[in-house]
């Protein structure tokens with residue numbers, strides 16, 4: 053069992069007491085389910101039956117997801133109809149559907165050829181109707197009557213205007229206004245938003261700036277919450293409530309920082325607001341402690357308490373994909389068992405009376421064991437007034453009703469979407485469906501489970517185990533890349549793997565690149581010379597280059613080759629190519645491996661250079677360094693790839709000129725240079741005039757890695773006669789040119 057300081061630091065209460073608590077909760081969970089099943093309405097039973105069948109029909113699930121994803125987007129009914137028919141041809145009418153619905157789908161597909169508008173409107177309407185319990189229609193009448201019904205049963209709603217991260221400020225404004233309008237409604241008490249839905253340029257690299265810019269829309273929302281008071285059940289009047297939802301790992305620190313900084317402002321000291329923590333992140337528990345310490349202090353100084361909604365986390369797939377794409381460890385725990393254990397640990401911490409006074413808790417879960425656990429724990433700790441249950445609207449309403457009776461209230465999380473924006477609901481619906489289909493998840497078993505059956509027993513066992521393991525689960529972050537300290541792996545690789553990009557969600561890496569940028573700064577380097585045959589050559593013919601973001605200022609100067617230098621470089625290259633082995637004590641493979649290591653070691657410097665020289669953003673430049681390192685490793689491992697030497701032989705061409713473009717100033721020249729060198733050629737690197745400095749830094753890195761200077765020469769040329777000669781001279785055996793057609797024509801012999 054793993055332990056760490058944080059985990060052992062909160063181990064409280066006797067083990068046997070906790071064991072009893074867990075068993076009590078398991079029994080209570082069974083009773084909740086029994087009540088829910090007894091009181092389930094016919095419509096809910098039918099819906100549950102269908103969903104349960106769908107989970108056993110992967111083809112049907114794929115059809116539903118594709119349909120939701122694809123038929124709301126086309127601009128014309130004809131296009132939507134053709135996509136609908138395509139999906140029907142691909143998946144067929146799903147087997148999980150009852151016969152009449154399957155027949156309806158087949159009929160609709162046929163009819164969509166003659167009356168696309170009519171049919172597609174019916175199909176879209178059916179989709180909306182099927183999901184309207186989970187995603188509420190945001191049309192005034194519908195929403196008002198739904199909210200009235202919920203109020204009548206004593207439940208509260210927290211509205212979430214659906215939509216993914218906004219891409220522009222106009223859209224952000226619209227979303228902000230939609231949220232403000234909700235706060236102004238007399239029947240709305242609370243809204244949930246996420247930071248990426250109110251500001252379009254969330255960029256953790258510009259951390260302080262993003263933080264400041266997020267504050268403006270948040271202030272508007274918090275003021276609207278404060279000024280639009282609402283009546284509580286007991287008749288008292290209180291401010292409305294804004295909750296900051298959590299989505300990507302990247303936003304965890306940012307959301308928590310902006311939340312605290314805003315609430316620290318004088319005008320909001322008396323306002324209660326909320327934030328979400330996702331227990332699937334090992335970082336969530338340390339963050340809970342930080343927030344709690346801060347909130348305890350705030351309350352001790354007369355401020356209002358805050359609220360934390362404790363959930364497990366809904367973006368598992370996104371986190372995994374993002375991590376795989378960039379070569380990072382996924383931010384969440386690896387197993388559900390760890391997530392469940394962390395959830396219990398966080399719940400215990402939250403239920404301590406001294407914490408619950410300052411941090412109210414919303415336990416956001418559909419796992420009836422966890423619901424029951426929260427209920428018995430809050431009783432034991434005497435914090436029932438501070439710890440509530442939150443559930444998703446429409447997910448399992450019969451269970452929510454049973455919970456509500458027992459808990460004395462449930463807060464329903466209610467996503468809303470206007471008819472014309474229904475495509476905003478797709479990602480939410482897919483996430484919910486994903487949770488329903490992951491085999492270990494409670495939601496997967498929800499619609500077919502009975503107390504005491506096999507599925508119930510397995511869920512019960514999972515729950516009891518998590519209760520036992522809550523002290524042992526690690527809270528060390530999964531994402532730990534630290535560019536300041538990492539040792540570059542130069543070991544001989546047997547197989548290719550991509551170099552990981554830099555993880556900018558980590559502060560240490562942001563500091564690291566800021567330092568590299570400061571070092572590069574606005575300091576102009578010495579005038580860049582040519583390098584021919586191992587000699588530094590200055591010609592007196594100089595050109596200037598600027599930082600594209602400051603075009604009025606000269607950034608650096610470099611020397612240009614004339615006919616004489618071109619001649620000399622070609623002569624050196626021809627002779628060096630013939631005697632490759634004599635010039636290099638390393639084999640091509642060894643050279644490539646060392647080049648990969650050297651470029652990786654210089655990552656910070658290369659990023660800073662590309663930012664000033666090529667107008668690249670830091671993440672773009674970072675990805676280019678990864679690509680350059682990948683080229684080196686790929687070519688190196690390629691040499692021993694099975695089938696590489698199956699009777700074929702690599703014959704060097706001789707002298708190769710590499711003429712890269714400015715827009716990928718590192719990766720493209722690096723790929724060309726290393727491919728040519730690895731195949732036994734001698735290379736003349738002729739940089740793009742706009743990004744000579746980047747090419748110079750690349751060449752310096754490769755020489756430092758052991759590439760002999762006669763095998764890699766550096767020859768900036770004007771794009772006139774001298775440049776043309778270099779590319780078209782008969783001694784030039786090959787040119788690797790990446791550029792526009794017009795550029796290629798310039799060099800036509």
Ligand SMILES: Cc1cc2nc3c(=O)[nH]c(=O)nc-3n(C[C@H](O)[C@H](O)[C@H](O)COP(=O)(O)OP(=O)(O)OC[C@H]3O[C@@H](n4cnc5c(N)ncnc54)[C@H](O)[C@@H]3O)c2cc1C
Pocket residue numbers: 297298299328330332361363364365366367368384385386387388391416417418419422442443444464465487490492493494495496
């Ligand atoms: C009211 C409410 C509000 C919510 N708000 C948010 C929010 O703001 N942000 C957000 O991210 N989610 C939010 N959620 C969703 C929540 O995070 C869960 O995804 C969902 O509730 C399912 O968890 P469970 O406890 O109900 O069910 P369970 O079945 O007990 O748990 C399922 C969860 O376990 C985790 N899990 C499963 N398998 C693995 C694995 N192999 N590795 C790691 N983890 C695994 C995942 O988090 C998965 O969602 C909210 C849920 C509710 C009820």
